[in-house]
Every structure is written in structure tokens, then in C-alpha cells.
Amino acid sequence: MAAPIIELRGITKTYDDGFTALSNINMTIEPGKFYSLLGPSGSGKTTILRLIAGFTNATTGSILFEGQKINDLPANQRKVNTVFQNYALFPHLDVFDNVAFGLNLQKRPKAEIKKRVLDALKLVQLPGYANREISEISGGQQQRVAIARAIVNEPKVLLLDEPLSALDMKLRQDMQYELRELQQRLKITFIFVTHDQEEALAMSDEIFVVNDGKILQSGTPVDIYDEPINHFVANFIGESNILPGKMQADYQVEFVGKTFECADAGMKPNEKVEVVLRPEDLDVTTAEQGKLVVTVDTQLFRGDHFEIIGIDDDGNEWLIHSTNPVRGGKHIGLTFEPEDIHVMRFGEKEADFDARLEQYEED
Amino acid sequence: MKKIKFSSVYLVLVFIILYIPIFYLIFYSFNQGGNMNHFTGFTWAHYQELFSDKRMLVIVLDTFLIAILSSLFATMIGTFGALGIAGRKSQRTKSALLTLNNVLMVSPDVIIGASFLILFSALGIGLGFGSVLLSHIAFSIPIVVLLVLPKVNELDPALLNAAQDLGATNWQTFSRVIVPYITPGIFSGFFMAFTYSLDDFAVTFFVTGNGFTTLSVEIYSRARQGISLEINALSAVMFLFSLLLVVGYYFVNQYSHSRRQKQRRHAKNEVTLL
Numbered sequence: 001m002a003a004p005i006i007e008l009r010g011i012t013k014t015y016d017d018g019f020t021a022l023s024n025i026n027m028t029i030e031p032g033k034f035y036s037l038l039g040p041s042g043s044g045k046t047t048i049l050r051l052i053a054g055f056t057n058a059t060t061g062s063i064l065f066e067g068q069k070i071n072d073l074p075a076n077q078r079k080v081n082t083v084f085q086n087y088a089l090f091p092h093l094d095v096f097d098n099v100a101f102g103l104n105l106q107k108r109p110k111a112e113i114k115k116r117v118l119d120a121l122k123l124v125q126l127p128g129y130a131n132r133e134i135s136e137i138s139g140g141q142q143q144r145v146a147i148a149r150a151i152v153n154e155p156k157v158l159l160l161d162e163p164l165s166a167l168d169m170k171l172r173q174d175m176q177y178e179l180r181e182l183q184q185r186l187k188i189t190f191i192f193v194t195h196d197q198e199e200a201l202a203m204s205d206e207i208f209v210v211n212d213g214k215i216l217q218s219g220t221p222v223d224i225y226d227e228p229i230n231h232f233v234a235n236f237i238g239e240s241n242i243l244p245g246k247m248q249a250d251y252q253v254e255f256v257g258k259t260f261e262c263a264d265a266g267m268k269p270n271e272k273v274e275v276v277l278r279p280e281d282l283d284v285t286t287a288e289q290g291k292l293v294v295t296v297d298t299q300l301f302r303g304d305h306f307e308i309i310g311i312d313d314d315g316n317e318w319l320i321h322s323t324n325p326v327r328g329g330k331h332i333g334l335t336f337e338p339e340d341i342h343v344m345r346f347g348e349k350e351a352d353f354d355a356r357l358e359q360y361e362e363d
Numbered sequence: 364m365k366k367i368k369f370s371s372v373y374l375v376l377v378f379i380i381l382y383i384p385i386f387y388l389i390f391y392s393f394n395q396g397g398n399m400n401h402f403t404g405f406t407w408a409h410y411q412e413l414f415s416d417k418r419m420l421v422i423v424l425d426t427f428l429i430a431i432l433s434s435l436f437a438t439m440i441g442t443f444g445a446l447g448i449a450g451r452k453s454q455r456t457k458s459a460l461l462t463l464n465n466v467l468m469v470s471p472d473v474i475i476g477a478s479f480l481i482l483f484s485a486l487g488i489g490l491g492f493g494s495v496l497l498s499h500i501a502f503s504i505p506i507v508v509l510l511v512l513p514k515v516n517e518l519d520p521a522l523l524n525a526a527q528d529l530g531a532t533n534w535q536t537f538s539r540v541i542v543p544y545i546t547p548g549i550f551s552g553f554f555m556a557f558t559y560s561l562d563d564f565a566v567t568f569f570v571t572g573n574g575f576t577t578l579s580v581e582i583y584s585r586a587r588q589g590i591s592l593e594i595n596a597l598s599a600v601m602f603l604f605s606l607l608l609v610v611g612y613y614f615v616n617q618y619s620h621s622r623r624q625k626q627r628r629h630a631k632n633e634v635t636l637l
Binding site: 053054055074075076077080081082084085086088089090091092093101102105106149150153 | 519521522524525526527528529530531532535539540543544546
């Protein structure tokens with residue numbers, strides 16, 4: 001593990017009116033990785049970003065940059081740059097002067113500024129746009145200018161505050177590829193704030209799931225998707241069927257009145273748990289062959305898959321993603337593998353969760 | 364046949380009524396006869412008389428000097444005032460300050476003039492150029508604040524964060540982001556203060572004292588003494604000048620727009636060259 005570039009230790013942030021925006025945030029950011037802060041609006045993810053950028057102060061705790069405490073370092077002296085949500089480009093300057101803003105402040109030689117600005121514009125695929133006014137370019141192009149303006153200063157960490165939220169779907173997907181590529185080419189750390197789970201899953205090396213001012217879970221996109229720590233994370237990241245259940249023994253869980261083999265262990269016998277089944281892990285089969293039988297309620301064509309909502313005999317709703325539509329017969333069977341079942345304990349903390357996972361995955 | 368709308372007739376009528384007195388005045392400034400009863404023939408005589416009137420020329424220059432100086436100072440003070448008001452965190456303080464500002468805007472000139480007179484005599488400040496300048500600055504500040512404030516409120520705080528993020532100090536953020544952004548507001552504030560100062564009568568009348576006078580006060584006193592068509596000539600010249608001001612203001616407003624157009628053409632040329 002490389003020496004961390006940014007560390008947040010026990011950060012809390014309380015506003016004057018008593019509102020707690022962040023409570024006990026601990027984060028370790030390693031150089032050269034792509035991180036996402038993922039959470040619903042108002043969860044505090046942007047506040048974390050503003051703390052790192054220096055636009056706001058933590059009430060308690062410390063922020064370390066390359067091992068140095070930077071709590072009191074003003075924003076203009078921090079070696080991080082930000083891409084703002086609404087881009088915050090200077091409307092009175094053209095594209096070139098916007099990108100050159102930071103370099104001009106550093107009083108770099110004219111020739112160097114020109115070269116670096118044009119290089120940065122080339123990097124974000126806007127060569128030849130240097131003399132345009134900001135009002136003359138599209139939202140997607142403004143986005144690129146904002147990125148160029150930040151990276152031209154060669155920051156060690158680039159902070160991105162929901163930079164893609166204002167773009168349309170297609171452009172947003174293109175930009176996801178580009179951002180990822182850019183990060184790998186520049187090899188600088190990206191901290192990307194988003195409420196869009198797909199965005200976070202697609203681009204990140206590591207995701208921090210934030211809600212109510214706390215970090216609920218951190219890990220690689222695959223880990224978080226496959227093994228969400230609690231109801232909130234399971235629901236927020238991807239779609240899921242979450243059911244109450246009971247852990248009968250290791251590798252054996254009971255839900256909807258039946259007992260199933262599963263891949264989870266390390267809990268108390270007969271402990272009440274929640275069970276997650278992802279809609280794409282459920283396979284449609286005949287009623288006779290199914291582990292579960294449901295009645296098809298609605299079926300929607302989503303382009304790349306069919307979204308089926310079925311209701312079982314106990315009245316539980318099941319969300320199923322299937323590549324083929326269900327034809328004839330309203331009763332269908334559902335099958336799944338033991339590994340498809342993910343069991344979540346109530347109120348488990350991330351550290352305990354990781355420890356438990358490690359413990360039974362070893363043997 | 365195209366139907367003439369009542370609304371356009373009304374509009375034309377209103378403008379005719381508003382402009383007739385001014386044109387009537389200007390028309391008689393070319394009258395050979397000494398009064399405004401009968402137009403007896405065309406002459407430039409009143410204009411010659413006006414331009415050879417040394418005293419009048421000095422007054423004109425003084426008036427302009429007061430207008431330029433007072434609007435410059437008022438623009439500076441008013442701009443910082445607007446920034447200060449916008450910078451208040453509590454909404455109540457903000458609206459309280461704005462109300463205090465607006466009260467000065469709407470309170471009658473006579474009261475402002477009288478209160479300045481009392482203030483100056485209480486402080487022992489002699490009446491003359493200085494007192495007129497000070498009072499003009501004072502009554503122009505609220506106007507500037509009112510015209511600059513909307514621009515300041517429009518300023519996205521993210522822009523200030525962005526400037527800091529890119530390494531700007533507070534002063535650099537101010538000079539490179541805030542000021543350029545609110546410049547249109549500052550310009551309209553300056554022009555408005557300038558015209559207010561130029562045509563102010565009531566406040567000036569109280570604080571001029573002996574020996575110093577501005578155009579509006581001078582025209583008033585001459586008009587009282589009796590009809591002289593030199594006043595008409597002077598009014599015509601001033602009307603022409605205000606027309607020029609309006610046109611000038613229009614072009615200043617258009618300036619940034621045309622600059623953009625030019626740059627667009629420039630960019631296009633560059634692209635075709637590439």
C-alpha cells in the first residue's frame with residue numbers, strides 16, 4: 001500500500017444551527033486511484049469534498065495531505081483543484097483565459113502558459129476552441145473546459161463535484177469513459193462525488209457510500225455491489241429484492257418460509273437477518289422447477305432486458321431482470337445459486353462486517 | 364388596409380405630449396424676436412450670445428466637473444457598499460441595509476438639501492464647490508448601490524470558490540473575477556449618478572452659497588429675472604448633450620456584445636486557417 005496522499009481522521013462538521021453534516025468521517029486516499037463518494041443528495045458527500053478543497057472547515061478532526069495537517073491551509077494554497085458541479089467558468093473570460101487563470105496567477109512565462117493551455121485543451125478534446133466565449137460552447141464542452149482549467153495546474157488530487165449531472169444520458173456515458181481514461185493517463189488521484197450509482201460503479205477503483213453524514217461502506221465497486229453491508233446500501237446501489245430472513249446455521253438461511261443454501265456464515269444461530277437477491281441473478285424457469293413460484297404482475301421492456309414484477313404466495317414482490325420475455329402462463333418459477341444470496345445482519349459496522357467476511361472466506 | 368391599433372396611437376400621443384414642450388423651447392431658441400410669442404425669423408444670435416458668455420461657460424465647466432467627480436467617487440463608494448450589503452450573511456441585516464439605502468433614494472430632494480445645509484453650517488464647512496461636490500456624492504451613492512447590487516447578487520459563489528481553488532488570493536479574486544463580473548452594473552451606476560448630478564436642482568440650490576453655481580440653478584435664476592432666449596439656446600444644447608449621453612450609454616452596453624461577435628469571427632478565421 002502506497003503512502004496515503006489524503007487522510008481524513010475523525011472529521012465532524014456541525015453548523016451553527018446545530019445541524020450535523022458529517023460525523024466521524026475516516027478516509028484514506030491513496031495516490032493515483034479513482035475514488036467515488038456516492039450518496040443521495042444531502043448526504044454530506046459534497047461537504048467532504050469542500051473540506052478537502054478548503055472551502056469549509058471541519059468542526060473536529062484532522063485533514064492530512066501527504067502526512068501534513070492542512071486544516072488551516074487556505075484553499076488557494078492547497079495542491080488540489082476542483083471541477084465544480086455547474087462548472088463555475090468565468091463568463092467574462094474566453095476558453096483560453098479560463099484555462100490559463102491558474103497559470104496566470106502563478107505568473108508563468110507567456111510561452112509556457114500558451115503551451116500548457118493548448119495541451120490541456122487537446123487533452124480534453126477541445127483543440128481549436130481557445131478563442132471561444134464560454135456562452136458560445138455547449139454544456140458538454142463547458143464541462144471539458146472546466147476539467148482542463150483544473151488539470152492544467154497539475155494538481156496532485158482532482159476533486160470532481162457531480163460534474164456530469166447536467167449532461168444528457170449519452171454524453172454522460174461518453175464522459176465516463178473519458179474521465180476514466182484521463183485519470184489513468186495523468187495518474188493523479190480523482191475524488192468524484194456523485195449520486196449516480198452506475199457512474200460510481202463504472203469508473204471507480206474504490207467507492208465510499210455516504211449517507212446521513214456517515215460513511216456506510218467502502219470498497220471496490222464489485223465488493224459493494226455483491227456484498228452490501230445493509231438495507232440502505234443494497235437499495236441504493238443497483239436494484240435488489242430485500243427480504244426478512246433467519247440464519248438457521250452457517251450456510252443455511254430461511255426466508256419466505258423455505259430454507260436455502262447460501263454462501264454466508266459467521267452469525268448466531270437463528271439470528272434475524274435480511275436477504276438480498278439481485279434481480280439479474282434470478283432465472284426464470286417453469287413453476288415445477290423453480291425454487292420459488294411467483295405470479296407475473298407486470299412486464300416492461302427496458303431495451304436490453306425485460307423487467308418483470310412477480311408476486312409470490314406470501315404477497316412479496318419480486319423484481320426480475322430477464323433477457324427473454326415470459327410467454328403464456330402467469331405462474332413462473334425462479335431459480336438462483338447459493339452464491340446469489342447475500343445475507344445482511346442488522347446494524348453491523350463495516351469493520352465487523354469485513355472481519356466476519358475474512359474469517360469464513362479463509363476456510 | 365392595416366388597422367391602426369389604439370395602443371400604438373396612445374403611445375405616439377403620450378410621447379408627443381412629453382416632447383412638445385422641449386421642442387417648443389428649442390424651436391424658439393432660433394427666434395429673431397426677443398420673446399416666445401411670435402416666431403419672426405431664424406437666427407443663431409442666441410447661440411452666439413451663449414457661447415460668448417464667459418460666466419456661463421465657467422458654470423458649464425463647473426457643472427461637468429462636479430458631475431464627473433461626484434459620480435466617480437459615488438461609484439467607488441456605492442460599489443463597495445453593494446458588495447458589503449450582498450456579503451451580509453443574515454437576510455434581515457441585508458434587507459435592513461437595503462431599506463436604509465432606498466429611503467435615501469425616495470426622500471424628497473428638498474429635505475436632503477436642507478439637511479445638508481444644516482449639516483454644513485453646523486460643521487462650519489463653507490458653501491461652494493466643496494459642499495456641492497460632497498452632497499452630490501452623497502445623494503448619488505444610493506443610486507449606484509441600487510444599480511450594482513443586482514449584478515453582485517447574480518454572482519455565483521462557486522465562481523469565487525473556483526478562483527480560490529485556482530490559487531487566487533482575496534484581492535486577486537476581487538480584481539479578476541468580481542470586478543469584471545459586475546462591471547456592467549458599475550457602468551450603469553456611474554452613468555445614472557452622472558445624469559443625476561448634472562440635472563440636480565433642489566439639493567444644489569441649498570448648498571451652493573455665493574459665487575459658485577451650477578447650470579440648473581443658474582437657469583432657474585435667469586428664468587426668474589425675465590425671458591432671455593439665451594436660456595432656450597442653453598436648454599437646446601443641454602438636450603442635445605443628454606441625447607448624446609443616452610446614445611453613448613447604449614453603445615457602452617453594446618460593447619461587450621460586439622466584442623463577442625468580433626471574437627467569434629476571429630475564432631472562425633482561425634479554424635479555417637487550421
